[in-house]
Amino acid sequence: MTSTDVKSAVRADSGLLDVRGVQKTYYGSGRTVEAVRDLTFSVGTGELACIVGPSGAGKTTLLKCIAGLLPPTGGEVRLGGARVQGPPPGMAVVFQEYGRSLFPWMTVADNIALPLKQKRTPKPRRAALVAEALESVGLRDVPHAYPWQLSGGMQQRVAIARAIAYEPDVLLMDEPFAAVDAQTRAELEDLTRSLWRNLGMTVLFVTHDIDEAVYLGQRVLVLSGSPTVVMEDVAVDLPAEREQLSTRALPRFAELRAHVYEQVQRAKTFHTAPAAGASA
Amino acid sequence: MTLQPRRAGPPPAPHPRSRTRTGALPEPLLGLLGLVLLAGVLEVLPRTGVVSADYLPPFSEIADALVGVAGEESFWQALLDTAEGWGYGLAIAVGVGTGLGLLIGSVEVLRRATASTIEFLRPIPSVALVPLAVLVYGTGLESTLLLVVYAAVWPVLLQMLAGVRDVDPVARDTAASYRFTRWARLRHVTWPTALPYLMTGVRLSASVALILAISSQLIIGSPGIGKEIALAQSSNAVEEMYALVIVTGALGVCVNVAARALERRVLAWHTSVRTEAVT
Ligand SMILES: Nc1ncnc2c1ncn2[C@@H]1O[C@H](COP(=O)(O)OP(=O)(O)OP(=O)(O)O)[C@@H](O)[C@H]1O
Ligand SMILES: [Mg+2]
Numbered sequence: 001m002t003s004t005d006v007k008s009a010v011r012a013d014s015g016l017l018d019v020r021g022v023q024k025t026y027y028g029s030g031r032t033v034e035a036v037r038d039l040t041f042s043v044g045t046g047e048l049a050c051i052v053g054p055s056g057a058g059k060t061t062l063l064k065c066i067a068g069l070l071p072p073t074g075g076e077v078r079l080g081g082a083r084v085q086g087p088p089p090g091m092a093v094v095f096q097e098y099g100r101s102l103f104p105w106m107t108v109a110d111n112i113a114l115p116l117k118q119k120r121t122p123k124p125r126r127a128a129l130v131a132e133a134l135e136s137v138g139l140r141d142v143p144h145a146y147p148w149q150l151s152g153g154m155q156q157r158v159a160i161a162r163a164i165a166y167e168p169d170v171l172l173m174d175e176p177f178a179a180v181d182a183q184t185r186a187e188l189e190d191l192t193r194s195l196w197r198n199l200g201m202t203v204l205f206v207t208h209d210i211d212e213a214v215y216l217g218q219r220v221l222v223l224s225g226s227p228t229v230v231m232e233d234v235a236v237d238l239p240a241e242r243e244q245l246s247t248r249a250l251p252r253f254a255e256l257r258a259h260v261y262e263q264v265q266r267a268k269t270f271h272t273a274p275a276a277g278a279s280a
Numbered sequence: 281m282t283l284q285p286r287r288a289g290p291p292p293a294p295h296p297r298s299r300t301r302t303g304a305l306p307e308p309l310l311g312l313l314g315l316v317l318l319a320g321v322l323e324v325l326p327r328t329g330v331v332s333a334d335y336l337p338p339f340s341e342i343a344d345a346l347v348g349v350a351g352e353e354s355f356w357q358a359l360l361d362t363a364e365g366w367g368y369g370l371a372i373a374v375g376v377g378t379g380l381g382l383l384i385g386s387v388e389v390l391r392r393a394t395a396s397t398i399e400f401l402r403p404i405p406s407v408a409l410v411p412l413a414v415l416v417y418g419t420g421l422e423s424t425l426l427l428v429v430y431a432a433v434w435p436v437l438l439q440m441l442a443g444v445r446d447v448d449p450v451a452r453d454t455a456a457s458y459r460f461t462r463w464a465r466l467r468h469v470t471w472p473t474a475l476p477y478l479m480t481g482v483r484l485s486a487s488v489a490l491i492l493a494i495s496s497q498l499i500i501g502s503p504g505i506g507k508e509i510a511l512a513q514s515s516n517a518v519e520e521m522y523a524l525v526i527v528t529g530a531l532g533v534c535v536n537v538a539a540r541a542l543e544r545r546v547l548a549w550h551t552s553v554r555t556e557a558v559t
Contacts, residue, residue, distance in 0.1 A: 064453070067453075067457050069453050069456055069457060087456050087457045087458075087459050089459060091457065092457070092458070093453075093457045095450055095453065097450045100448050100450035100451060101453070101454040103468065103469070103472065104549060105472040105475075105549050106468075114458075114460075114464075114468060115458035115460075118458055118460050118461065119458075119459075146549060166458070
């Protein structure tokens with residue numbers, strides 16, 4: 001990792017994750033919803049991109065298409081050059097409904113270990129990964145508890161621990177810090193960044209929180225309101241070494257935040273394509 | 281950061297039964313009192329001539345007959361036969377119902393193709409199959425089994441179908457995104473989701489199986505308590521007949537208690553989920 005972030009928008013490589021003209025319409029009984037109209041962007045290998053957009057913009061829908069859980073109605077998602085047609089190997093997803101994504105009939109440790117077992121990780125390594133992941137989300141003491149014995153924020157951290165224990169190449173996170181207090185949230189943000197820098201994985205991070213998006217990301221993708229397109233791709237040219245207080249105190253941080261904020265405000269009423277170029 | 285789980289250790293025992301003021305007596309004692317009262321009424325009614333003692337002997341005489349019956353070897357053989365018909369029948373019904381339920385429930389095409397057939401077959405009362413059973417199996421254990429299995433398979437099958445459909449979409453997505461194998465999905469997601477439904481099905485089936493076991497013995501005359509009741513009736517041993525009826529009642533209670541105990545054991549995590557979940 002270099003000390004300053006690469007301006008990923010001009011990055012030459014083909015990009016590990018390639019979203020091309022993805023469109024998704026839900027056909028319900030009597031109700032059809034065009035959740036996503038036309039999304040095109042790519043996220044390079046080892047890049048950390050944040051996605052912000054109004055509620056109902058289709059962020060979860062997009063993530064599910066990328067994860068191979070939903071077939072797009074139009075366009076395609078490519079991962080490492082291959083078209084995504086089902087859940088690809090080496091990808092972990094932290095779902096927005098973290099509580100329901102944990103299995104209540106298993107202990108916390110078993111919840112984290114099961115995906116590893118599916119990956120045929122040897123038992124001793126599995127145990128080490130589980131312990132390590134729990135340690136890093138600050139839940140060293142709960143491996144034998146059941147998920148429903150934990151608070152909402154703790155459950156959310158278990159879901160995150162499960163994803164990082166999996167050692168994915170691509171990590172998709174859907175508003176993963178929504179249920180934790182400010183202090184824990186700050187810790188988890190730093191954890192995400194350090195894991196990302198240490199493991200070199202590609203991270204796609206959906207959030208409502210503009211501060212969080214700017215603090216975490218190398219890029220912030222601003223989605224328009226439904227029907228959804230990418231409204232702007234903001235490069236975050238902050239130093240790679242980020243720290244909760246000093247980074248957030250930088251004038252550049254304030255500028256970027258204000259810029260993204262304006263874009264998100266605009267997004268709520270936005271319906272036609274091109275926006276002003278990325279911030280300079 | 282050290283965080284304690286809100287509650288460590290095994291899931292909590294279910295809440296103690298509402299021990300509100302129904303007098304100072306705890307519930308089991310109150311239940312016993314009710315039974316004693318019933319026995320008293322059964323004693324008084326024939327003795328005062330409200331009901332003819334020919335049809336309803338005083339309770340004390342029934343109790344005497346019960347002691348007498350319990351001393352006979354044939355009674356214990358009959359009890360064993362009944363337990364056998366019930367147990368084997370229930371086991372087959374649970375096995376078949378669970379297997380079919382998992383299979384039909386997980387394959388959408390099968391589910392839709394069989395829905396109307398199930399709706400048609402289910403309401404057929406098992407006793408309507410008595411002639412068939414006799415024709416095919418005569419009056420042995422197999423006849424009882426046929427009737428018991430036919431009646432007891434439905435609750436299990438229907439509960440299982442409902443359970444398999446109840447898998448949480450987020451849990452399903454989670455399993456899919458971590459690339460669980462087909463077997464792992466069945467074992468770790470579908471099965472635990474359906475288990476509470478299955479347990480309800482087993483509890484219902486256990487009672488139904490007992491009813492059918494005894495009915496078939498009564499009607500067909502296959503060996504068991506039912507047959508003993510019919511024999512007692514035809515030989516005009518009224519006290520004995522009532523004694524045997526009481527035995528069937530006691531069997532029913534045992535079956536229910538056992539089924540509930542099993543349910544509690546298997547679903548320790550589940551009952552707690554219902555009462556403790558933070559969502
Ligand atoms: N399974 C579904 N069937 C029909 N419509 C759906 C379904 N899932 C989502 N939608 C619709 O698609 C649109 C986008 O939903 P989505 O969940 O992707 O939004 P989101 O950006 O994640 O919102 P939030 O920030 O509130 O989580 C919404 O209008 C929603 O009603
Ligand atoms: Mg969402």
